[in-house]
């Protein structure tokens with residue numbers, strides 16, 4: 001195709017775009033997940049909830065992932081103390097054919113105290129853990145400090161899981177604070193692993209970093225973050241403080257309970273969290289823990 005021909009095609013495309021009714025474009029941008037698509041998230045929802053289960057020394061969880069929900073899970077390593085360091089675990093789901101990396105979340109009151117701690121602004125990511133990162137990329141320093149505490153242990157466990165089970169996929173899950181930590185893992189682990197593909201499935205994700213960070217995660221295109229109804233945690237910290245969400249939001253509707261995929265970052269349509277909730281005053285903290293298609297984010301006995 002000649003350059004002149006190519007540019008006329010582009011002009012035509014732009015022209016037809018401009019002629020479409022704006023309301024039609026807006027409607028087309030939102031897709032409601034089918035029942036089967038929603039159901040496919042359920043194993044990951046249970047894995048995100050399993051981060052709340054205290055790992056025993058034997059790696060045999062007393063509940064959560066050892067319950068009927070995910071019988072094809074094989075634990076590889078775990079750590080944390082549920083206090084200074086959030087619990088974390090790494091294992092392999094042989095049915096889903098993926099490594100699972102999970103971090104413990106926290107209740108909405110605790111995560112609010114992290115946000116309001118005046119010592120916690122934004123910082124650049126640790127250059128040893130995140131080599132070659134542009135200094136324009138900044139994240140919440142509380143999340144960065146917490147992820148740095150377990151990063152190398154998680155990486156070693158993921159390498160071991162890949163070597164033992166021969167899987168080629170790594171899936172990171174988490175809820176709330178655990179979602180923020182897994183989001184940082186989703187940027188960290190690909191820097192140190194080759195020959196595998198990555199996916200990240202998070203629930204009730206707060207805003208973790210600045211626009212440059214949100215753009216970096218959006219460009220990878222491997223993230224889904226599910227928000228429940230009027231949960232206000234995903235609206236925090238505010239845009240006004242320089243925090244932005246990456247793309248990949250799925251918002252569970254307050255009325256119909258439909259799962260709607262929201263295009264772009266921080267979509268302000270009422271079908272999406274930012275449009276629906278806006279800020280903390282428009283939210284309901286009871287929605288933070290779920291249910292996400294029936295799964296509550298706590299350890300399931």
Ligand SMILES: *[C@@H]1O[C@H](CO)[C@@H](O)[C@H](O)[C@H]1NC(C)=O
Pocket residue numbers: 126127128129148152
């Ligand atoms: C960065 O991470 C490395 C490896 O965990 C650690 O040794 C180092 O102290 C960290 N640097 C800063 C400035 O926190």
